[in-house]
Amino acid sequence: MARPDPHSVTDDAQPTTRHFEWDAAVDFASKRLTATVTLHFKEATKSPTPLDLDARALEVSEVSDLSGAALKWEALPVDAILGTPLRVHVPEGATGVRISYRTGPDASALQWLEPSQTHGGKQPYLFSQCQAIHARSVLPCQDTPARRVSYRASLSVPAGLVAVMAAAPVRSESKDGRTTFHFEMPQVIPPYLLAFAVGDLASKDLSPRSRVWCEPGLLASAAWEFEGVERHLAAAEALFGPYDWERFDLLVMPPSFPYGGMENPRLTFLTPTLLAGDRSMVNVVAHELAHSWTGNLVTNINAEHFWLNEGFTVFAERRILEALEGHEMAEMHAALGRNDLDESVARFEKAGTPELTKLRTKLAGIDPDEAFSVVPYEKGYLLLRALETAAGRANFDALLKSWLGKHRFGAVNTDDFIAHCEKTAPGLLAKVNALKWIDEPGIPADAPRAKSARLDSVKALTGTLPDAAAVSTWTAIEWQLFLEWSPRTLAADQLAALDARFHFSTAKNTEVHVAWLLLALQCGSDAVLPQVDAFLGRVGRMKYLKPLFTALHGRPSTAARAKELFAKNGARLHPIARQVIAGLLAK
Ligand code: BES
Numbered sequence: 001m002a003r004p005d006p007h008s009v010t011d012d013a014q015p016t017t018r019h020f021e022w023d024a025a026v027d028f029a030s031k032r033l034t035a036t037v038t039l040h041f042k043e044a045t046k047s048p049t050p051l052d053l054d055a056r057a058l059e060v061s062e063v064s065d066l067s068g069a070a071l072k073w074e075a076l077p078v079d080a081i082l083g084t085p086l087r088v089h090v091p092e093g094a095t096g097v098r099i100s101y102r103t104g105p106d107a108s109a110l111q112w113l114e115p116s117q118t119h120g121g122k123q124p125y126l127f128s129q130c131q132a133i134h135a136r137s138v139l140p141c142q143d144t145p146a147r148r149v150s151y152r153a154s155l156s157v158p159a160g161l162v163a164v165m166a167a168a169p170v171r172s173e174s175k176d177g178r179t180t181f182h183f184e185m186p187q188v189i190p191p192y193l194l195a196f197a198v199g200d201l202a203s204k205d206l207s208p209r210s211r212v213w214c215e216p217g218l219l220a221s222a223a224w225e226f227e228g229v230e231r232h233l234a235a236a237e238a239l240f241g242p243y244d245w246e247r248f249d250l251l252v253m254p255p256s257f258p259y260g261g262m263e264n265p266r267l268t269f270l271t272p273t274l275l276a277g278d279r280s281m282v283n284v285v286a287h288e289l290a291h292s293w294t295g296n297l298v299t300n301i302n303a304e305h306f307w308l309n310e311g312f313t314v315f316a317e318r319r320i321l322e323a324l325e326g327h328e329m330a331e332m333h334a335a336l337g338r339n340d341l342d343e344s345v346a347r348f349e350k351a352g353t354p355e356l357t358k359l360r361t362k363l364a365g366i367d368p369d370e371a372f373s374v375v376p377y378e379k380g381y382l383l384l385r386a387l388e389t390a391a392g393r394a395n396f397d398a399l400l401k402s403w404l405g406k407h408r409f410g411a412v413n414t415d416d417f418i419a420h421c422e423k424t425a426p427g428l429l430a431k432v433n434a435l436k437w438i439d440e441p442g443i444p445a446d447a448p449r450a451k452s453a454r455l456d457s458v459k460a461l462t463g464t465l466p467d468a469a470a471v472s473t474w475t476a477i478e479w480q481l482f483l484e485w486s487p488r489t490l491a492a493d494q495l496a497a498l499d500a501r502f503h504f505s506t507a508k509n510t511e512v513h514v515a516w517l518l519l520a521l522q523c524g525s526d527a528v529l530p531q532v533d534a535f536l537g538r539v540g541r542m543k544y545l546k547p548l549f550t551a552l553h554g555r556p557s558t559a560a561r562a563k564e565l566f567a568k569n570g571a572r573l574h575p576i577a578r579q580v581i582a583g584l585l586a587k
């Protein structure tokens with residue numbers, strides 16, 4: 001027995017799933033999917049064998065082989081992180097298994113929204129979030145990036161609702177008050193990229209290969225915000241090679257979506273907080289698009305090598321940004337990233353878990369949602385920047401392209417990257433002391449530093465009340481840096497004067513608004529508490545929830561308020577966010 005992934009029961013000695021068919025009916029009343037999945041093996045079994053599948057809270061009714069003959073199966077012991085795996089006893093010569101089941105009402109991947117939680121307020125909404133290990137709460141599968149699968153799917157939904165998937169739509173038909181939408185995903189994907197949404201959805205074309213989906217009332221502003229998507233695609237293709245997924249559609253989610261964006265193939269999911277009205281947050285689109293190469297095409301084999309996914313993607317995101325908006329803009333984002341990184345590293349050190357600041361981690365027994373941090377993103381980015389500087393850009397671009405070419409539609413670990421570097425650029429890793437980055441905690445003292453005149457101008461005014469004229473050219477990113485760099489010692493009247501002059505309380509850019517709320521909370525001000533309450537009642541993006549709840553929870557005067565707010569709003573959060581915030585408040 002050998003398990004390639006500490007977060008999956010997938011076993012190398014057992015059959016490999018290569019394709020599946022999934023047919024699911026969506027029932028909003030019971031908050032369940034009733035479904036059948038047929039898993040097809042890469043090759044027929046040569047002898048009778050157990051097949052261990054990841055599953056969480058699935059209620060299985062029937063398991064058979066492909067001819068319909070019943071197979072023996074049992075649920076394996078429940079594990080708080082892994083779920084309740086399913087063991088199917090597969091006979092010799094089998095090419096697949098079929099499983100009928102329904103999902104649990106609290107499936108960790110799924111959020112079932114009441115009409116009141118949507119923009120239109122009239123129809124319910126359902127969406128999935130399978131990364132890191134939640135696909136198993138939607139269907140029994142080998143839920144590890146070490147096993148890629150293609151699939152066909154159908155989703156039956158109440159008439160009047162639209163189903164979309166991160167796959168190619170094939171057709172739909174209506175009958176007896178239901179509509180069934182059919183999809184096909186011809187490219188092999190890791191299971192965490194399975195994704196769908198059901199709701200009152202409409203779309204608008206942005207380019208021949210991209211359209212934006214969202215609730216009808218948001219369509220005009222979404223189409224405006226993301227109008228430049230084809231330029232992103234063109235810049236990315238120039239850097240990383242042809243786009244392999246045919247379409248790059250966008251889905252603007254309800255506000256409870258727990259991430260900024262999720263790189264579901266062919267259909268990136270985005271938080272509606274990106275709709276700032278000034279395109280100031282489109283770097284998130286660049287990031288999710290970059291995953292089409294780094295992550296979706298070349299995937300980390302398990303969560304212990306997550307930096308190969310997110311670190312590479314942040315690097316690629318900033319290269320796209322540099323191509324479209326210039327070097328300074330990319331450097332500004334790098335500076336924001338460095339600020340987050342330093343905070344995160346300090347937090348891990350304080351918590352006594354500095355090993356989670358290594359790029360290569362050990363995560364057996366650790367929930368990937370709990371281990372999640374900016375470290376793989378920003379420390380990974382810095383290592384790649386250091387390598388790029390040491391190799392020279394042209395050489396490093398070539399190294400990256402050959403890495404992507406060699407492992408496309410594959411799964412990689414850190415040793416694969418080390419071997420690739422040694423082969424294509426002997427001595428390069430040693431030049432930057434890469435093993436220290438990879439296997440030691442913290443940030444090396446010689447890490448690259450962001451440089452730009454725009455950064456200097458922000459730095460010079462940080463901690464002051466600038467004249468409006470001195471900052472007339474500042475954009476959202478300057479303001480975000482200004483607020484994040486501000487000393488946590490500003491007095492109430494200084495905060496009030498800043499807000500009176502620059503209106504952070506009503507900033508349309510959510511990053512700026514949250515940076516303001518955090519600054520005020522961390523300076524001990526209570527003036528923003530009503531704004532914090534309102535924000536936490538509205539938005540479910542974990543990047544904002546975590547620091548805001550941490551700040552409230554950490555101040556004796558507001559610790560009880562944090563718990564009250566969670567009691568009030570917790571039920572409206574996605575199950576992943578609910579669990580993460582509950583864990584944070586229990587500390
Ligand atoms: N794939 C991630 C989101 C994710 C990571 C979901 C781990 C579940 C587990 C996505 O690409 C991402 O990184 N989103 C960022 C956006 C950003 C760095 C621009 C986010 O949501 O903040």
Ligand code: ZN
Binds near residue numbers: 287291310313
């Ligand atoms: Zn990402």
